[in-house]
Amino acid sequence: DARVTQTPRHKVTEMGQEVTMRCQPILGHNTVFWYRQTMMQGLELLAYFRNRAPLDDSGMPKDRFSAEMPDATLATLKIQPSEPRDSAVYFCASGRSEGGQYFGPGTRLTVT
Amino acid sequence: QQPVQSPQAVILREGEDAVINCSSSKALYSVHWYRQKHGEAPVFLMILLKGGEQKGHEKISASFNEKKQQSSLYLTASQLSYSGTYFCGTETGGTDKLIFGTGTRLQVFP
Numbered sequence: 001d002a003r004v005t006q007t008p009r010h011k012v013t014e015m016g017q018e019v020t021m022r023c024q025p026i027l028g029h030n031t032v033f034w035y036r037q038t039m040m041q042g043l044e045l046l047a048y049f050r051n052r053a054p055l056d057d058s059g060m061p062k063d064r065f066s067a068e069m070p071d072a073t074l075a076t077l078k079i080q081p082s083e084p085r086d087s088a089v090y091f092c093a094s095g096r097s098e099g100g101q102y103f104g105p106g107t108r109l110t111v112t
Numbered sequence: 113q114q115p116v117q118s119p120q121a122v123i124l125r126e127g128e129d130a131v132i133n134c135s136s137s138k139a140l141y142s143v144h145w146y147r148q149k150h151g152e153a154p155v156f157l158m159i160l161l162k163g164g165e166q167k168g169h170e171k172i173s174a175s176f177n178e179k180k181q182q183s184s185l186y187l188t189a190s191q192l193s194y195s196g197t198y199f200c201g202t203e204t205g206g207t208d209k210l211i212f213g214t215g216t217r218l219q220v221f222p
Contacts, residue, residue, distance in 0.1 A: 042213075042215065101144070103154050
């Protein structure tokens with residue numbers, strides 16, 4: 001049963017620290033998405049890749065967030081420096097073009 | 113231009129039916145539907161592509177009216193397992209980029 005995996009599942013860090021979240025998409029999926037979910041803003045797209053090429057990162061605060069896909073089995077989302085307002089659940093999802101998106105379990109980030 | 117979902121919340125008894133609507137101000141290429149249970153990730157239910165089709169998945173089906181820029185999700189003979197928050201995700205232009213609605217919270221009681 002193929003699944004998207006994400007690490008870490010939970011992260012508590014202090015303001016100003018760097019946070020790195022990792023995602024392994026489902027093998028064979030060519031599109032990878034990063035989302036952030038909060039009670040106030042709902043589910044927001046931060047960035048996405050197709051065939052490892054970044055297509056859109058307009059949802060990310062570019063001064064502190066960066067997303068990369070160093071190879072087909074790994075996508076990363078970094079926040080440096082982190083701020084309390086970054087506290088949220090971050091989801092990675094993968095899929096094929098014109099298909100559904102399959103979400104990982106999420107990383108619950110708390111910045112104090 | 114977040115799609116608008118209605119109603120915001122639904123309470124049902126097992127066996128009852130429900131309809132959740134999703135409306136966009138923009139022309140749509142596709143509409144996705146997802147269900148998310150508390151503390152879990154969203155789970156893909158179905159995708160409806162441009163063409164005004166209807167799809168079914170067990171007792172859950174959906175329609176897409178391209179002209180009205182709307183989609184509806186139909187849950188028939190609801191089960192306890194249907195409880196959760198339902199999100200529509202709308203795509204314009206065939207980019208795979210989704211904008212999610214604010215969600216409809218569905219609770220099914222015995």
